[in-house]
Amino acid sequence: MAEQALTGYKKWMEGVGEQGVFFSRFFRNIFTGGFEWSEFVRQCYEIGYKSFMLVGLTSFIMGLVLILQLRPSMVDMGAESMLPKTLAVSFIREMGPVITAIICAGKIASSIGAELGSMKVTEQIDAMEVSGANPMQYLVVTRILATTIMVPILALMGDVIGLFGGFLALNFTDDISFSLYFHKCISSLEFIDFLPALVKTMFFGFAIGFVGCYKGFHSDKGTESVGLAANSAVVTASLWIFVIDAFAVQVTSILFYR
Amino acid sequence: MEEQVKHNGEQKRTPNEVVVDIEHISKSFGDNEVLKDISLKVKRGENVVVLGKSGQGKSVTIQCIVGLLNPDEGVVKVFGDVVADMGDKQLKALRTKVGFLFQSGALYDSMTVRENLEFPLTRVLKMKDKAEIDQRVEEVLEGVGLLDAIDKMPSDLSGGMRKRVGLARTMIVKPEIMLYDEPTTGLDPITSREISELILNMQKKYKTSSIIITHDMECAKITGDRVVIMNDGEYIAEGSFDELQSSDDELVRSFFNETT
Numbered sequence: 001m002a003e004q005a006l007t008g009y010k011k012w013m014e015g016v017g018e019q020g021v022f023f024s025r026f027f028r029n030i031f032t033g034g035f036e037w038s039e040f041v042r043q044c045y046e047i048g049y050k051s052f053m054l055v056g057l058t059s060f061i062m063g064l065v066l067i068l069q070l071r072p073s074m075v076d077m078g079a080e081s082m083l084p085k086t087l088a089v090s091f092i093r094e095m096g097p098v099i100t101a102i103i104c105a106g107k108i109a110s111s112i113g114a115e116l117g118s119m120k121v122t123e124q125i126d127a128m129e130v131s132g133a134n135p136m137q138y139l140v141v142t143r144i145l146a147t148t149i150m151v152p153i154l155a156l157m158g159d160v161i162g163l164f165g166g167f168l169a170l171n172f173t174d175d176i177s178f179s180l181y182f183h184k185c186i187s188s189l190e191f192i193d194f195l196p197a198l199v200k201t202m203f204f205g206f207a208i209g210f211v212g213c214y215k216g217f218h219s220d221k222g223t224e225s226v227g228l229a230a231n232s233a234v235v236t237a238s239l240w241i242f243v244i245d246a247f248a249v250q251v252t253s254i255l256f257y258r
Numbered sequence: 259m260e261e262q263v264k265h266n267g268e269q270k271r272t273p274n275e276v277v278v279d280i281e282h283i284s285k286s287f288g289d290n291e292v293l294k295d296i297s298l299k300v301k302r303g304e305n306v307v308v309l310g311k312s313g314q315g316k317s318v319t320i321q322c323i324v325g326l327l328n329p330d331e332g333v334v335k336v337f338g339d340v341v342a343d344m345g346d347k348q349l350k351a352l353r354t355k356v357g358f359l360f361q362s363g364a365l366y367d368s369m370t371v372r373e374n375l376e377f378p379l380t381r382v383l384k385m386k387d388k389a390e391i392d393q394r395v396e397e398v399l400e401g402v403g404l405l406d407a408i409d410k411m412p413s414d415l416s417g418g419m420r421k422r423v424g425l426a427r428t429m430i431v432k433p434e435i436m437l438y439d440e441p442t443t444g445l446d447p448i449t450s451r452e453i454s455e456l457i458l459n460m461q462k463k464y465k466t467s468s469i470i471i472t473h474d475m476e477c478a479k480i481t482g483d484r485v486v487i488m489n490d491g492e493y494i495a496e497g498s499f500d501e502l503q504s505s506d507d508e509l510v511r512s513f514f515n516e517t518t
Contacts, residue, residue, distance in 0.1 A: 034384075119366075127364035130324045131431070132353035133381040 022214050026144060029136045040142040047108050047143075048150035052157065054107060055100050059158035062099055063091060063165030071173065080174070084181050085188035087166040092189055096159040097197050098245055101204035104151050105237040109212040112143055113233030116216025117226040125217070140217065144209035151205030152198050196252040200245065207240040275302045277435055277467050278323060283332030285318055292318050293329070294491040298469075300435075305461055305468045307482030307499075309475075315491045316471040317361075320437040323469070324356055325349050336435070354382055357433035357466070361440040363424030365412040371423050372408050375399065378431050398426045401463065402456060418449035422456065429460055436461070436468040442477045454480040475514070 066087055074080050116139060119125050128135040167181045212233045219229035278300040285293040292315035300306050308316050321327040322334050325341045334341045336352055344352060365374050375395045379385045385394075399405045402422040412420060421441060428436065441457060442450035454477040461468055461481075470481050478485055479499045487495045487502065487510060495502055495510045503514055 115368075122362055122367070123360045123364040124366055126326060127358070127360055128366075128377075130326060130353055130356075130358040131378045131382055131428075132350045133378065138381070 018218065019214060022217070023210070025136050026140055026210070026213075029134065029141050030145070033134055033137055036138050036142050039138055040146060043142050043146035044150055047104075047146050048153060051104060051107055051150075051154055055103050055154045055158045056161045058099055058103050059096060059162035060165035062095060063087065063162035063167075064169040066090070066095070067166040067169035071170075081184075083170060084166070084176075084184035088163060088185035088188050089193060091162045091166070092159050092193050093197055094245075096162055097155045097201045097204065098241065099162075100155040100158045101151060101201060101208065101241045102238060104147070104154065104205070105208050105241060106234055108147060109208045109215075109233040109237040110230040112147075112209065112212030113215040113219075114226055114230035116213060117219035117229035120217065120219050121221055121223060121226055140213045143213055144206060147205040147209030147212075148202055149205065151208060152201040155197070155201040155204075192256045196248065196256065200248040200252075203244050203248070204241050207244060208237045211237040211240060276300065277302050277337060278469065279335040279338075280319065280322070281333050281335070283319075283322060283329035283334060285315070285322070285327065285329050292491055295332070296491070296493060297332075298486060298493070300467050300469060302434075302467050303465060305458075305470065305481050305483045307470045307472060307478040307485045308488055309472060309478050309485055310488035311473055314488050316488055317439050320358070320439060320469055320471055323435075323437060324353060324358055350382075354431055355433055356435045356437065357428035357431065358437045359421070359424050359428050359439060359441055361443055363412075363417075363420035365415075365420055365423055365427070367412045370409050370411055371399070371404070371415075374412070374423060375427050375430055378427065383431060394430060398430045399423075401429070401460065402426045418445050418453065421445070421453055425453075425456065425460065429464060432464055434466060436466045438468060438470040438472070440472055440474075441470065442472060442474045447476070450474060451476060451480070453477075457481050 067083060070083060070086060071080070074083055074086070116125070119139070125135050125139070128138065163182070163185055167176075167178060170176055170181065215229045215233040215236065219225040276299045278298070280296060280298040283293055283296050284291065296315075296319060298306070298308075298319070308319065310316050318327060322329050323336060323341065325344065328342045336356065339348070339352070341349075341352070365371075366377065369377065372395055375398065376391055379391050379394060385391050395408070396405060399408055402425055404419060404422050404426070407415060407419060407423070412423070415423065425441075436457075438457060442453050445453060454474075457468070457470065457477075458481050460466070468481070470477065472478055482499055485497065485499050485502055486493050489509070495505060495507060497505075502510055505511055505514075
């Protein structure tokens, strides 16, 4: 039993070490050699544009549902007029970034993990390496930077769509104009509501890209390992999103809300 | 401005120059000793076939030559330099001179055939002139008889076509040494023969030295100037194909009988 635990611990530590090496290789490759602009733009399109519908729809439904769920309690407290503000603050600070990141973890981390995993299995990464090209620059740097940039953009768009969903829900029950609703939303927000959320989503995006690339790049050579890489990428990226979120909330509270 | 990677012609070329020198290498994976004190020399312009059954460590040998793996003991020298001692830059320079054809062809499946062939030109040789790139891509594809497939995706190609494109992608940078990992595995006899003849033609055209890892006797017969037989991680015999086929050694003969 103790031996098993020790083996597990050693394996875990090896994994941590490998991730550290992978991170340093990623970081080094951002600045050395030529940057793969065309592949980076293609990844931004694949990651950003192709995820827009999914993130938008999810955010819209969440905004709508939140208003429908909150309304009875707010009416009981006589705080019905606070609904736009409540939704805006909760969506911009927390719901929007986390929902977007979780959706992206499911869609993007798995896709990167499976793609790189299958490239590993079919020796495409080895072929790239022995040809003298740099697979870290072409495959990893472009994907991680694309997720780091596109996830915050998706989250911002998701925020707007989520607030619009909230407006539609509120409009079913209360007679509120579009301009009044958005005026109430915007006037209740401050710059410090946007900034930490934006920074947080950049870290979410980085985690999604990094985990997807790491899992794919280090998958074993077998078809089963492609599935494992994709699955493991989603689980690990989702976990990291919550860990980063918990940490970010603490830091934000200390810096801005005390 | 990025420096264009220089290759071909930097080395002093002599006919009997040893381009690959493997000296007493051993390699284990866990408790499994795959290579046991292997030595092999390949001269410039020579085609050496390493013949052996699957899982005998043949592929591990050539992976050590390009630095994908490092031997536990012994040294691998390419053009006189020890591969294990090379830094990133040296290794990259070496890899522009050593082509590696993978068993599966290893085509980048998100790219067309043209993009696959352009990849080493733009990323490794840093070529920028579109006309020159196009000309080189078309020339090498014509060499493998697949000019018509230039805009196809790898998924649209048959196994034999994939290997041809893989070979074209490797040859496009004009390497001095070619390493073939089971080039005819999984192909029908006619396509296998075509690929073997193609290897021979490309070797003559580009004047490369080659190590061909195979268990296909016909491929060995067509392509090999010299054949080395590997069994249980050791080289057990060496000579021309005909010499080995008529060997008095029972193990060598039995090996020929087993694999044919």
